[in-house]
Amino acid sequence: MTTLFCNANLLDVEHQCQILPNTSVLVDGDKIVSVSGDTKSADRVIDLQGAYLLPGLINLHVHLFGTGAPSKALSGGSLQKFLMAVLKTPLGAKIMDGIITKNVSAQLKSGTTTIRAVGDFCYSDVRIRDKIKAGKLLGPRMLVSGPAITVPGGHGDGNFARTGETVEELTAFVEQNVQAGVDWIKICVTGGVMDAKEIGHPGELKMNLEQTKAVCDRAHALGMRVASHTESEEGLEVALRGGVDTIEHGAAINDEMLELYRQNGSAMIITLSPCVPLSFLPPQVTKLDDKANVNTKIVGKGMVDGAKRAMREQIPLGLGTDAACPLCTQYNTWRELAYLSALCGMSPADAICTATLRNAQIAGIDAVTGSVTAGKAADLLVVGENPLEDLRALREPLYVMANGRLLEHPQQEKMEDMEKLLDSIDLESLDFSVDV
Ligand SMILES: [Zn+2]
Incomplete structure (x- = not known):
């Protein structure tokens, strides 16, 4: 045809x-x-x-387990424990596959023809990728990491990551993920905004250099590349020294880190889509307390500073939406381009090149798409x-x-109230600066 x-x-x-x-x-x-x-x-x-x-757009950072509607399901406690137990049953896997099928369809209908999923439950991402590949399901091209790999108290511990402490445990997860058919390895060198304990200190270092390096070395030996959740400057140093290939979210880049980015050939993947609404919509909407709001802004500022330096110094810069985070839907990849343009001064033309060809180059699929x-x-x-x-x-x-x-003329059902809220943010006036 x-x-x-x-x-x-x-x-x-x-x-x-x-x-x-x-x-x-x-x-x-x-x-x-x-x-x-x-x-x-x-x-x-x-x-x-x-x-x-x-x-078609390429979204290099998504999770597929949620729609982006704010939910308390993964905020720890007994509800999370119960859900995790259910997910491990055949019925739970079926339910999760149904959720992911809907979400990949939303990505596709909104013009995103390639996604990289970096942390989902129980290999549901691998199953759906294979279904699409086999032509049994219409969806975007998928690169998947399976469950992320983290340490006790680290980002994703108890939900979308597998948790280990010793080098042996962590590298065994790499091998198991590879055996399950993943395309990337995802690790969590730092904590996240929501799991920060102190105001002013998001992105606390969780994985040490020895753990990070061991995981990267094993992954590279198996022909895999490594993406790391990295939301602070101290985390960036460990991730780059450990050999991480893509720094997810990112942080400000000093001269030393610039050199390491260059030596490794690593890329930064900016994800402003959670930061912007969580920083600038009212707390009644975001449900964040002061601590989380300030920490979100600090992470946002680090990303913007890091991206601006990456742009000036020609460090590869890609983008993703962190879909499934609160207020990050599966159909708003375009907003990440708008945020990047408004907050980092990138031209719309450059933003489109980033969301297409440059993302493809970073993912190593530019010969294909x-x-x-x-x-x-x-x-x-x-x-x-x-x-x-x-x-x-x-x-x-x-x-x-x-x-x-x-x-x-693909028709995607949208959460209209959330769309209105997201549209209400005036992108020209945003400032992530905080006094701590
Ligand atoms: Zn993420």
Whole structure:
């Protein structure tokens, strides 16, 4: 089956999103076969009448176990323990697979054709990835980590991570995850905003250098790369010295860390999507106390500072949404681009290149996807207005194509109240500074 998209304004992400008018893109099966100004015949012709065609978005940091609706289910205590016990049963696994199926569909309908899931329960992410790969389910391309690996009291302990202390325990988790078929290893070098004990000290160091290095070495020996939850400068140092490949969330980068980023070839993956609403929406909405609110802002400031330096110094910078976090839905990848643009001064063109080609390069899949190029997978997104003028154009796709499978006018049910709240945040006036 061939499909021709004609009369497209193509955003060429290989050349800073230069717009190529009146372009035709021919797709055969799951591949792009030509990108040109000529009209060709095809089994199906879609006249885009000047609509904007770009590569499908890539979201490098998601969790699939939740919708983003704030919930107390994973905040510890007996409810979390009960849920974790249920998840280990066949019925629990079935329920989780159902949740994830819905969430990957939301990602796809919103124009995200590749996701990297970095911490889910009981290999549900591996199962759904395989179903999509086998063509049994329509969904985005998935890279998955299975459960994250953490230490006692670390981020994800007791919920989406497996917890170990000795080097033997931690490296055994790496081997088990690889055996289960993961694509990445996810670790948690620091704590998170919600598990911080003190005001002013989020991102407490949890994994030491010996543990971090042992996990990275074993993963690399098995041909895997390592992503680490890292939300402070002390965590960044341990993660980079340990050999982590992608620093998730991130922190400010000093001269020494800059050198380590370069030596390792590591990348930073910014995730402003939880930080912005949790920092700037009222506490009645976020349900955060003062401590958590201040700590969120500190993490946000570290990410922004780190991203700005990464941009200046050409350290690879990718993006993800941390979907499933409170107020981070599975259909708002476009907001991360808007946040990056407003808070870090990145142009919309650069934000689109980051969410497509650069994310693909960081994930090591740029030979397969990330740009509209002959020979790559047919992962496409079509929107009505020019996203270079306003990134909100990405919000309602006209068409999404994933690996050659077409969705026309995809309708995604949204949490409208949450959308209104997120829309109410004035991105031009945000400031993460706090006095502690
Ligand atoms: Zn995360």
